[in-house]
Amino acid sequence: MAPNHHNNAVTGRTRPTKPKKQQRTQKRKRDDVDVETLEQGVLELDVQGTTYTSFSDLPLSAPTTAGLKSGHFSTLTDIQAKAVPLALKGHDILGAAKTGSGKTLAFLIPVLENLYRAQCVGADAGLGAMIISPTRELAIQIFEVLRKVGGKGHLFAAGLVIGGKGLNEERDALARMNIVVCTPGRILQHLSQTALFNVDNLRMLVLDEADRILDMGFQRDLDAILDYLPADRQTMLFSATQTKKVSDLARLSLKEPEYVAVHESATSATPKTLQQNYVITPLPDKLDTLWSFLQSSKKSKILVFLSSGKQVRFVYESFRHMQPGIPLLHLHGRQKQTARLDITDKFSRAKHSCLFATDVVARGLDFPAVDWVVQVDCPEDADTYIHRVGRTARYERNGRAVLFLDPSEEAGFLGRLEQKRVPVERINVKQNKQKSIRDQMQKMCFEDPQLKYLGQKAFASYVRSLHVQKDKDVFHLEKYDLEGFAASMGLPGAPRIKFLKADPEEQKRRKNASRQVMEDESEGEEVEAGSDVQDDEEVLKAKKKDGVRTKYDRMFERKNQDVFADHYAKMIRDDEAKANGKAADEDEESDAGDDLFAVKRRIPAETGSDSPSSDEEEEEEDAAPTNEAGVDPSAKTVNVPGAKQPLVLDSKRREKLLKSKKKLLKLKDQGKKVVFDEEGQPHQLYELEDEDQFKARGAAEDQRKRFLEEEKERVQKADEADKATAKEKKKAKREKRKERERAEAEDGDEDGAADGPPLEDTRADFANFLNSLGGEEDGDREQESGDEEGPKSKKQKKWFQKDDESDEEAAPGAKRARRDGGDRGGKEIETFDDLEAEAAKLLG
Structure with missing residues (x-):
């Protein structure tokens, strides 16, 4: 029996399913x-x-x-x-x-x-x-x-x-x-x-x-x-x-x-494959020990932790200048994101490298095949220590970690590690392998001011990190040798830190230094015997005996109270002369000798005067007699709107005031600013509430909390409304874009589906199009020749033409004549041979 191919054929009534849609449907069913x-x-x-x-x-x-x-x-x-x-x-x-x-x-x-x-x-x-x-x-x-x-x-x-x-x-x-x-x-x-x-x-x-x-x-x-x-x-x-x-x-x-x-019952909180040690290193010897360690571990991958970003930068820059023989990198939180990613990638791919870093890389980061984790600065707590050493010995690999501890930190921090079940063994540094770099650091800081400045900042940041540590049983700031640490960094001296408290005896010595100098000088002078000297000695004895001096004691102990500066002595002398009625004579003598500009005439200012300048008072002194109100009865008066008193025009200067709005404003009352409520009632700009009404609404703290809650609720509602509005706008914009794209797609489909016109119609349309082009060309040519107002483009001059010929051709009729001549004569003259042929034709 022959196979029936008719059942597999596609009839005109059936349409095959799109392959993509069919695959999508099958995938959705599989996912379900x-x-x-x-x-x-x-x-x-x-x-x-x-x-x-x-x-x-x-x-x-x-x-x-x-x-x-x-x-x-x-x-x-x-x-x-x-x-x-x-x-x-x-x-x-x-x-x-x-x-x-x-x-x-x-x-x-x-x-x-x-x-x-x-x-x-x-x-x-x-x-x-x-x-x-x-x-x-x-x-x-x-x-x-x-x-x-x-x-x-x-x-x-x-x-x-x-x-x-x-x-x-x-x-x-x-x-x-x-x-x-x-x-x-x-x-x-x-x-x-x-x-x-x-x-x-x-x-x-x-x-x-x-x-x-x-x-x-x-x-x-x-x-x-x-x-x-x-x-x-x-x-x-x-x-x-x-x-x-x-x-x-x-x-x-x-x-x-x-x-x-999973590891709560384990004997150690760190991996078993991690070998942990610590070294007792005084603070001034830390950089020497770190340098010696890098010199002996050039074929290793080392991660060095420091407490601050400035320390990381200083150690990196100084060690980079000395070239330890191992690639150096540094990473801290102040760097840009691209630089941090680049450094992280470089250290991950490197086989032998040393990365100086802060605690920004202490947690979670998986650097492959890290051999050593060195903690130069003591971590703030045991958890930080666990996370730091966790950068090595990952996934059951071997790793080693070493911690530098100052003698003052040993007892306290080892106790913290013991509480967290962290086994750490002490090792000693071989003195014959340790190398001092103090001289090199001093030389670099002396030659490079920027490195010296960075070292000062690093010192300050390290001391600040010690100062803010919470565990005071481990970190005793007064026990650190900060002077020696500054010298090991190459600094000429320890920078002054504001929050550091100096020794009380040193503070007292500095405070009394100037007084001690004065006392030493006074001991060599002879002092006359008398009651005054005895009183002074009694005061000094009492001062030394009591030990506590108030501000009044210091005020009465002041010396040279009657010695004044020259200008202050002159002021006192002037006051005494005025009190005795001799002010005028002494003023003339002193002004003639001392003052550069002497005042020849003094006009006392009257209180409540509305005159804008003293010149008006000079003119009013010689004015006509006034009445009881102080106004000349024969002078004109003008009522200025808004002024308390009418303006008296008793001089020309007063008449000029009428022409100046700015000066007339000075005569008017200054208005009081009011605000209007919703009902249209005026109120003062600042109105104080009655105290009884304020207390009636509750305690001040309750009112403050109520106000904050109301404002918070109002701001949240406004924020939600703004977000909803922004969401609606973006949604509407997206819908408009989709509608526009849909409409453009439909228009494109209609244009593509339309049939082309017949061939004869196309030929006729093409002929009409050529005729229309010719008509437009003629019309444009006529419009260019007849339009005088439009801009005329100047034709480029031929090589054989002169200036006068080009000007003549620029005339309105020249273009038409040349076109007519060109039609009669044939082709246009372009070369020297054409010019000779045309000349021979004209000469006959």
């Missing part, structure tokens, strides 16, 4: 089936009795499995085996594990899987997960791992919001993100300023290095961020040193959190 299967697998997870060892044992989606396979992740670490199943079930988690134990994947896999099962994909789904990191470098590292694991099939829109870019660039992308990796300050700025950034659909919140984010440095930012987020979310906290404070957990609104601490 996968989601149902994954949901069933998550429900069947046994988080209590079963211990999972491989990623294949967990119900993970195909894109996540492909991403893990491409990253060569197959076996679960301890923290992943306990945290991932709980997170897949939607529990809130407090995860604590040693550094380098795989905490990043422990929260990234649940984020991808939970959002995949919820189908939180696309711009319409909104933001589904927010991952907050304390530093930019750690956020970048988390984002790279997210791209590696989730970039093999997942369709989520993930973004990195850490600053360093324009706010508008991030603002446009935030509206389309499903997963955002961010730092606290930048995401808070977008939450408060970006109108289209909506977090109402947020499902998961992750805090990496949670103890650092929850401390005082980020407390205010985190509280503000949590106010924007919905309460019904899943929250996960991960860190090497996890917090258990009830106040911190209450702030995060955790719902029955699961505390996952």
Whole structure:
């Protein structure tokens, strides 16, 4: 039997389905089936009795499995085996594990899987997960791992919001993100300023290095961020040193959190493969010890921690000049984002290098194959120490760490490490291997003023960091040899620090230095005996005996009270002369001898006078007699609107006042400014409320709180209204753009579908088009010849033409005559041969 091909043929009534649409439909059906299967697998997870060892044992989606396979992740670490199943079930988690134990994947896999099962994909789904990191470098590292694991099939829109870019660039992308990796300050700025950034659909919140984010440095930012987020979310906290404070957990609104601490029962809080030592190094010898260490470890990868960015810059610049034989890098928070990324990448790829850094790289960053972690400055607490040394010995690799301690820090800080179960052994520095660089540092600071200035700033920042340390059992500022430390940095002396208190005996000696000099001088002089001397001695004895002197004592002990300056003595002499009636004579003598400009005439100013200048009073002295009111009865008076008294025109100067509005304003009363309420009633600009009425409304503090709450509510409503308005405007703009694109697409389809005209009509239209062009050309030519007002373009002169010929051709009729002649004669004259031929023709 022959096969029936008719059933497989496409008839005219049936239309084949588009391949893309068919594939999309099939993919959607597969996703629905996968989601149902994954949901069933998550429900069947046994988080209590079963211990999972491989990623294949967990119900993970195909894109996540492909991403893990491409990253060569197959076996679960301890923290992943306990945290991932709980997170897949939607529990809130407090995860604590040693550094380098795989905490990043422990929260990234649940984020991808939970959002995949919820189908939180696309711009319409909104933001589904927010991952907050304390530093930019750690956020970048988390984002790279997210791209590696989730970039093999997942369709989520993930973004990195850490600053360093324009706010508008991030603002446009935030509206389309499903997963955002961010730092606290930048995401808070977008939450408060970006109108289209909506977090109402947020499902998961992750805090990496949670103890650092929850401390005082980020407390205010985190509280503000949590106010924007919905309460019904899943929250996960991960860190090497996890917090258990009830106040911190209450702030995060955790719902029955699961505390996952895989190394809590371990004997050490640090990895077993990490060898930890400390060296007792006095503060002036720290730079010498560090230089000697670098000289003996040129084939290693070293990470050196310092307490401040200025110290990092100073040590880097000074060591770079001395060339230790190992590549040097430096990283601190004051650098630009591009420079920080470049330095991080260089140190990650380097085999032998030394990076001077602050605590900005102490948490979470995974630098491959770090051999040594050197802590030149004592960390602020044991948790910071654990995070610093965690940059080496990661993922069960070997690593070594060394800590420089001042003798005053040894007992206190070792006790802190013992409380955290951190084993540290003491080692000694071989004196024959240690080299002093003090002379070289002094030479560099002497030759380079900028390096000297940087050293002074580094010294001040280090002393300030010691001053603000909270643990006073470890850091005793008065026990450090700051003078020797300044000398080891090459500085000529220790810079003066404002907050440092000098020795009380030294302060007293400096205060009494000038007085001691005066007393030493007075001892060599002979003092006459008398009652005055005895009284002075009694006063001095009493002063030494009592020890406490008031300001009145110091006032009565002043000397030379009757010695005045020359100008002050002259003022006293003038006052005495005026009191005795001799002021006029002495004034004339003193003015003639001392003053440059002598006043020949003094006119006493009358109180309440409205005259604008003293010249008017000079003219009024010789005026006609006045009446009881002080007004000349024969003078004219003018009533000025707004003035209290009429203007008396008793001089020409007074008459000129009528022509000046500015001077007439001085005669008018100054009005009082009033404000009108909604009912139109006038009120004074500042009206004080009655005290009884004020007290009737309650206490002042309650009124202040009430006012702040009302203003806060009003501002929030206004902010919501502004955001809603901005959202509506953007939505309307987007709809208009879509309508315009739709209309343009329809017009293009209509033009493409239209049939072309017949061939004969096309030929006729083309002929008409040529005729119209010729008519327009003739019309334009006539218009150019007849238009005298329009601008005339001057024709370029030929090589054989003279100036008078070009002028003649510029005449109105020349162009027409030349055109007529050209028609009769033939071709236009362009070359010298044409000119000779034309001349021969004219000559006959």
